[in-house]
Each structure stands twice: as structure tokens, then as C-alpha cells.
Amino acid sequence: MDHFSDKLAQAIAARRSVVCVGLDPDLAKMPVELRDKYAVQVEALGDYAAVAACFAEFCCGIIAATAEVAACVKPQAAFFEQYGAAGWQALAEVIACAHKHELLVILDAKRGDISTTGVAYARAIFGGAPGFAGSVAGLDADAVTVSPYLGDDSLTPFIDFCAHGKGVFVLTRTSNSGARRLQERECDGRALYLHVADLVADLGAAHIGARGYSDVGAVVGATAPDAISAVRAALPQAFLLVPGYGAQGAGAQDLAGAAGGLIVNASRSILYAPRANGEEYRSAAARAAEEMRKQLEFLV
Amino acid sequence: MDHFSDKLAQAIAARRSVVCVGLDPDLAKMPVELRDKYAVQVEALGDYAAVAACFAEFCCGIIAATAEVAACVKPQAAFFEQYGAAGWQALAEVIACAHKHELLVILDAKRGDISTTGVAYARAIFGGAPGFAGSVAGLDADAVTVSPYLGDDSLTPFIDFCAHGKGVFVLTRTSNSGARRLQERECDGRALYLHVADLVADLGAAHIGARGYSDVGAVVGATAPDAISAVRAALPQAFLLVPGYGAQGAGAQDLAGAAGGLIVNASRSILYAPRANGEEYRSAAARAAEEMRKQLEFLV
Numbered sequence: 201m202d203h204f205s206d207k208l209a210q211a212i213a214a215r216r217s218v219v220c221v222g223l224d225p226d227l228a229k230m231p232v233e234l235r236d237k238y239a240v241q242v243e244a245l246g247d248y249a250a251v252a253a254c255f256a257e258f259c260c261g262i263i264a265a266t267a268e269v270a271a272c273v274k275p276q277a278a279f280f281e282q283y284g285a286a287g288w289q290a291l292a293e294v295i296a297c298a299h300k301h302e303l304l305v306i307l308d309a310k311r312g313d314i315s316t317t318g319v320a321y322a323r324a325i326f327g328g329a330p331g332f333a334g335s336v337a338g339l340d341a342d343a344v345t346v347s348p349y350l351g352d353d354s355l356t357p358f359i360d361f362c363a364h365g366k367g368v369f370v371l372t373r374t375s376n377s378g379a380r381r382l383q384e385r386e387c388d389g390r391a392l393y394l395h396v397a398d399l400v401a402d403l404g405a406a407h408i409g410a411r412g413y414s415d416v417g418a419v420v421g422a423t424a425p426d427a428i429s430a431v432r433a434a435l436p437q438a439f440l441l442v443p444g445y446g447a448q449g450a451g452a453q454d455l456a457g458a459a460g461g462l463i464v465n466a467s468r469s470i471l472y473a474p475r476a477n478g479e480e481y482r483s484a485a486a487r488a489a490e491e492m493r494k495q496l497e498f499l500v
Numbered sequence: 501m502d503h504f505s506d507k508l509a510q511a512i513a514a515r516r517s518v519v520c521v522g523l524d525p526d527l528a529k530m531p532v533e534l535r536d537k538y539a540v541q542v543e544a545l546g547d548y549a550a551v552a553a554c555f556a557e558f559c560c561g562i563i564a565a566t567a568e569v570a571a572c573v574k575p576q577a578a579f580f581e582q583y584g585a586a587g588w589q590a591l592a593e594v595i596a597c598a599h600k601h602e603l604l605v606i607l608d609a610k611r612g613d614i615s616t617t618g619v620a621y622a623r624a625i626f627g628g629a630p631g632f633a634g635s636v637a638g639l640d641a642d643a644v645t646v647s648p649y650l651g652d653d654s655l656t657p658f659i660d661f662c663a664h665g666k667g668v669f670v671l672t673r674t675s676n677s678g679a680r681r682l683q684e685r686e687c688d689g690r691a692l693y694l695h696v697a698d699l700v701a702d703l704g705a706a707h708i709g710a711r712g713y714s715d716v717g718a719v720v721g722a723t724a725p726d727a728i729s730a731v732r733a734a735l736p737q738a739f740l741l742v743p744g745y746g747a748q749g750a751g752a753q754d755l756a757g758a759a760g761g762l763i764v765n766a767s768r769s770i771l772y773a774p775r776a777n778g779e780e781y782r783s784a785a786a787r788a789a790e791e792m793r794k795q796l797e798f799l800v
Contacts, residue, residue, distance in 0.1 A: 226616065227630050239632045247631035278613060278620035282629035282638065284592060289585040308617075312647060313578060313610055314676040316526070320578035329582035330527050331547035332539045338582065347612060349649040349671060351678030371649060376614040378651030381699060387687040399681060 203409030204304075204343055204367030208439060208463070210411075211271045211304055216500050217493040220306065220441070221266050222467030223275040223294060225255040229472045231481040234258055252286035255279070258481075259290075260297040262471060265482035266489040267301035272342075274441075274465055277309040295339055306441065306463075307341035310371065311358070312350055318357030326361045343367030345419055345441070348396050355403055362407040362415040367439075372396045372431055375421025375444035393427065397434035404438060413461055414438050422464070425454040432458040439463055445492070446470075452495050459499045466492055503709030504604075504643055504667030508739060508763070510711075511571045511604055516800050517793040520606065520741070521566050521785075522767030523575040523594060525555040529772050531781040534558055552586035555579070558781075559590075560597040562771060565782035566789040567601035572642075574741075574765055577609040595639055606741065606763075607641035610671065611658070612650055618657030626661045643667030645719055645741070648696050655703055662707040662715040667739075672696045672731055675721025675744035693727065697734035704738060713761055714738050722764070725754040732758040739763055745792070746770075752795050759799045766792055 212218055227235075238254035245253065263273060280291035298305045311321040323329040327338035346358050348370050358368045373383055373393040383393040397418060404416030417439035420431045431440060439461045445451075446469030455462060466488075473488035475481060512518055527535075538554035545553065563573060580591035598605045611621040623629040627638040646658050648670050658668045673683055673693040683693040697718060704716030717739035720731045731740060739761045745751075746769030755762060766788075773788035775781060 224617070227632075235632075242632045247633050247636055250632055251636075276617055276620075278611075278617045278624060281588075281624035282620050283631075283636065284624075284638065285585040285589040287624075288581075288588045292584060310613055310647075311578075311610070314674070314678070317524070317576055317578045317608075320576075320582050324578060324581035324584075324587075331583075332527075332535075332542045332550055333547045336547055336551075336583065338584065347610075347647045347649050349647050349682060350674050350676060351681035351683065353676050353678035374614070374650050376650060376653050378614070378653035381651035382649060382692070382695065383651065385687045385692070385695065387685045387692065392682070392685070392687065392692065395682065395685060 201363070201365040203407070204362065204365055204415045205409040205413035205439060206411050207342070207365070208272065208304055208367065209413055212500055215269060215271055216497050217269055217271045218462050218464050218496050218499050219270050219489055219493050220463045220465040221262065221270045221273045221470055221489060222308070222443070222465045223259045223262065223273055224467040224471065225258055225279050227251055227254070230254055230258055248283045249286040252280070252283045252290035255287070256290040256293045259294040261482045262485050263294070263298050263301050263303065265486040266470065267303055269486070269489045269493045270303060271463060272304040272306055273298050274306045274308050277307060292339055295341055304342045306343040306345065306367070306369065307339060308345045310345050310347050312347040312354045314350055314354050318354055322357045322361055326364070326366050343369060345369045345371060347371050348399060352399065352403065355399070359403050359407070359416055367415045367417065369417045369419050369441045370396065370400045372400065372418040373420050373424055373427035375423040379421070379424070394430060394434055397431050400438060401435055408437060412437060417441055419443065422454055425457070428455065429457045441465065455496070455499055462499050464496055464499070501663070501665040503707070504662065504665055504715045505709040505713035505739060506711050507642070508572065508604055508667065509709070509713055512800055515569060515571055516797055517569055517571045518762050518764050518796050518799045519570050519789055519793050520763045520765040521562065521570045521573045521770050521789060522608070522743070522765045523559045523562065523573055524767040524771065525558055525579050527551055527554070530554055530558055548583045549586040552580070552583045552590035555587070556590040556593045559594040561782045562785050563594070563598050563601050563603060565786040566770065567603055569786070569789045569793045570603060571763060572604040572606055573598050574606045574608050577607060592639055595641055604642045606643040606645065606667070606669065607639060608645045610645050610647050612647040612654045614650055614654050618654055622657045622661055626664070626666050643669060645669045645671060647671050648699060652699065652703065655699070659703050659707065659716055667715045667717065669717045669719050669741045670696065670700045672700065672718040673720045673724055673727035675723040679721070679724070694730060694734055697731050700738060701735055708737060712737060717741055719743065722754055725757070728755065729757045741765065755796070755799055762799050764796055764799070
């Protein structure tokens with residue numbers, strides 16, 4: 201089985217792109233033509249399923265429009281879970297749609313639990329839960345984001361899937377202001393997030409691909425440039441997944457120090473890119489993604 | 501709107517019980533009569549839906565059998581998510597079934613995210629996501645477990661729902677051996693988990709009910725008795741949700757120091773209690789729950 205890290209490195213090189221398109225569907229921001237199309241289906245489908253179908257069409261449109269210039273996509277599980285079973289079904293369809301377009305999928309789920317519960321979360325995302333007639337496929341994402349507070353044994357249920365071509369990104373230093381409360385706290389002489397980086401290094405060492413990257417990466421917010429450099433120093437072989445580009449305010453210059461093994465996420469600035477008069481939402485998204493790809497091409 | 505903490509305190513007092521029944525359905529451990537009933541439905545329903553229907557019947561059976569002696573139930577989201585949209589639907593049915601039996605539901609989901617994503621997770625669990633025809637109800641749980649690594653602003657999207665009668669339990673010191681890696685690390689002179697307890701105290705202070713408890717509680721593993729005492733000292737007004745009783749090895753004596761405002765979870769030892777010859781699984785579960793209730797009645 202190919203390493204996740206090799207597949208990701210190959211996608212970046214082939215498209216000369218570090219762009220990850222974040223799929224955060226928000227009903228209030230849906231293109232008006234999609235809102236109009238699905239609002240009238242509430243009576244037939246129910247409200248949950250009408251919104252979920254709207255999200256699925258929107259995200260598949262974005263995927264088709266950006267597939268040539270994105271290295272991967274990152275659906276945000278929360279936005280789908282709001283709409284219950286129908287939302288979960290839409291999430292599964294969006295992941296299948298990305299795979300049809302040969303795009304890797306990082307599911308942003310921020311899970312983390314121990315023992316059989318950790319295994320169940322990993323199976324929900326990567327597949328393999330037992331059914332009556334063999335194991336079931338689950339969401340079949342390629343990688344997942346996980347939260348480290350519970351420690352090593354909450355990460356290994358996910359990391360065990362690296363042997364099956366999957367990847368894991370551990371929240372390390374996030375982009376929000378509240379990150380200071382715990383992540384920046386000094387513990388035994390270093391910020392807590394650097395201890396998390398050590399944990400990522402330890403757990404990732406057994407999963408290095410042919411291109412020299414580990415299947416276990418770290419999430420580091422673009423709003424904390426010092427943190428990006430410090431995490432890169434601690435994790436020379438890890439992919440760093442950097443959210444917070446574009447709408448959240450960070451720019452390309454903040455990333456230069458960590459070039460190589462970077463994936464930079466933008467969501468709103470691509471999904472809801474301003475449309476020229478009469479322009480399709482897909483065309484606006486494709487243009488925004490290509491602009492971002494060019495701006496960040498020096499990081500490939 | 502009544503405080504969640506008042507509703508929980510009332511349930512504990514009315515039933516003289518600190519027992520929380522953990523709903524962790526595992527296909528390999530299902531009663532043989534349920535396995536037989538649903539295995540033959542794979543062709544008609546598909547494998548995901550057959551397992552999900554089996555879990556829903558099992559969990560509703562456990563709920564009906566333990567409703568008189570449990571203070572609340574705690575479904576573990578992971579076990580349902582393994583079976584996709586059908587699993588999510590079964591989770592919603594199980595929560596509705598608990599409400600029909602007038603049991604509070606703590607959804608063990610260990611979520612945590614910031615900004616609009618945090619709000620979306622909270623809405624998925626508590627309701628309120630926008631639909632085309634008004635807001636949708638989501639899972640309508642009464643409380644949720646959350647992970648604190650992202651800091652204050654990853655907890656407030658959930659805690660904001662305390663104004664609507666909901667509760668939040670923040671992972672503080674968990675029961676697994678890996679908890680030592682980060683949670684026990686000394687930060688500015690104290691273990692990290694005590695800084696998390698401070699955060700819980702800060703955020704919970706604005707949500708104290710009529711009975712003197714906060715709607716914002718903490719999860720503290722029964723396998724760490726010293727941690728339970730230390731967290732209780734830091735959080736005199738918080739409910740402590742204690743997993744790890746029974747199957748994970750901790751006993752009643754480890755909890756005495758934190759009496760008052762305790763909820764003690766057991767999953768496997770109740771769900772899969774040994775059955776006498778010919779006994780129904782519901783009857784075995786009811787007996788195990790009542791034994792636990794009696795053992796822990798001194799903690800009410």
C-alpha cells in the first residue's frame with residue numbers, strides 16, 4: 201500500500217500546488233441558484249435532506265472546478281453533522297466525488313479517543329467496522345485531523361491506519377486566540393505545543409514514505425508564524441497542514457520559513473469568492489484557487 | 501429554561517443514583533437473539549442499516565431496563581458513526597428513546613473546534629442549525645463531552661448552549677495511561693490538567709443553577725484517584741463525570757473524596773452483564789445497574 205505522504209507529495213508536485221480547498225458549506229452563503237433549487241424541495245425531502253443535497257451539489261461543484269489546481273480537499277465534518285443522517289450521507293458523497301476527481305481527502309474531524317472508542321472513530325473515517333456481511337467502508341477519507349489532549353493512546357488508533365495508506369494530522373498550534381491558554385503554556389521549559397510536536401515526531405517515525413515524509417503530520421495555524429518555524433524545526437519530516445490562509449488574515453510571507461512539506465488550507469476565500477456579474481460560483485472558485493496556487497507556488 | 505445542572509441534580513436525588521449507563525454498542529457483543537434477528541435483514545436493509553437497527557433496539561432495551569435506576573445515559577458517538585448515516589440515525593433514535601424514558605443524555609462526542617465550526621458541532625448535538633424552513637433539531641442531547649486543547653474559544657460555542665438548558669463536560673484528567681504524556685505534565689508549577697480545571701471553573705462560573713452546581717463539568721477518570729481529589733478541590737461546584745468504573749478496574753472507595761456532584765459511568769459491565777441461563781439481556785443489565793446504584797448510593 202502506498203504511503204499517504206507519498207500520494208500527497210506526488211499531488212503537490214504534479215499540480216505545483218500546496219492548496220488545500222476547505223469544504224465548509226454554510227447555508228447562508230450558498231449560491232442563490234442552489235438555494236432556490238433546493239428550497240422548493242423541503243416538502244418532498246424534508247429540511248435536513250434538502251440542505252444536505254444542496255451542500256453535496258455545491259461541494260461537488262467546487263471539487264470539479266478546483267481539481268486541477270488543488271493538491272487536496274478538506275471537508276469540515278461539523279458543517280455536515282448539523283444535518284444529521286442526511287448530512288453524513290452528503291459528506292460521504294462529497295468524499296466519493298473528490299476521489300472521482302483523483303483528489304486526496306483530509307477529513308477535518310478533530311477526533312480523539314482511546315481504546316475501542318478510538319478504533320471506532322478511526323473506522324468511521326477510514327473504514328473497517330465489522331458488519332454482518334464483512335467489514336463496512338465508512339467514509340473512506342485519506343487522512344484525518346485529531347486532537348492530542350488524551351495522549352499517545354488516543355492517537356495510535358488513527359495512526360495504525362497509516363499501514364493502510366492513510367494519514368493523520370495532529371492539532372499542534374492552532375490559529376485561534378484561545379490557543380494561548382493551553383498550547384503556549386510553558387511546560388518543563390518549553391511551550392506545550394512543542395511537546396505535542398515531539399509526540400508527533402515519536403509516533404510518526406515508524407511511518408516515513410519513499411519521499412522522506414511521515415504519514416503523521418501536524419496542524420499549525422498560519423496566524424502564528426513563529427510557531428510554524430518552531431514546529432518545522434521539531435518536525436523536519438512532517439507535512440504541516442496550515443489553516444487560516446486568506447479569510448483568517450495570514451499571508452504567504454509567513455510560510456516561507458517552513459517551505460517543503462506544507463499544505464495550506466483556504467475555505468471561505470475560495471468557496472465564496474466574489475463572482476463577476478453573471479459568473480458561475482464554480483468559475484469564481486476556480487479563479488480564486490488558481491490565484492492562491494500561483495501565490496504559493498514558491499512553497500512547492 | 502431550567503439549568504442542566506438542576507435537572508441532573510434532581511435526577512440523582514430522585515433515583516438515589518449516581519449511575520450513568522454508557523451506551524457503547526459493539527456488534528461482536530450483541531445478544532445472540534438480536535444478532536440473529538438483524539443478520540437476516542442485511543439483504544433487505546443493507547449492512548450499515550441492519551447493524552444500526554440492531555444497535556438501536558439493543559440500546560433502547562437497555563434504556564427501558566435501567567431507566568428507574570440510572571441518573572442519565574451516555575451514548576458514545578463513535579460506535580454509531582462507524583455505520584455512517586444509518587448509524588447517525590440510530591443515535592438520534594436512541595437519544596429520543598432516552599428522553600421518552602425521562603433520562604438525561606450526555607453525548608460522549610469529545611468534540612472541540614473554534615468559530616463557526618465550533619458552533620456547527622454544538623448545533624449538530626444540541627440543535628439550531630439553519631434549514632430552509634426554520635432551524636433543525638439536531639440530535640437534541642442534553643449535554644456533551646468536549647476536548648479542551650484548542651482553548652477557551654473552542655469551548656464557548658458549546659457552553660453558550662447552557663443558557664438553553666444544556667450541559668458541557670470538559671475532558672480534564674482522563675483514565676488512560678497515555679494521559680500522563682500531556683495532562684500530567686508540569687506547567688508553570690502545576691499539572692496541565694489543573695490548568696484545564698481552572699479553565700472549566702472560569703467558564704462555568706456564569707452558569708450556576710439553583711442547586712449550586714455549574715452546567716459546565718469535568719471528565720475525570722476513575723483510575724486516577726489523586727486527580728479526582730485535586731479536580732474536586734479546584735472545582736467545588738462542578739459535576740465530575742467519572743468513566744472507568746467497573747470494567748476499567750476502579751472501585752467505589754476511589755470516589756469517596758469527591759462525593760456530591762458526581763456522575764459515575766459504566767458501560768460494558770452493565771450492557772454486557774453476565775446472563776443467567778435463559779435470562780434476557782435487559783434483565784441482566786437492570787440487575788447490574790441496580791447493584792452499581794446500591795454500591796455508590798453513599799455518593800448521592
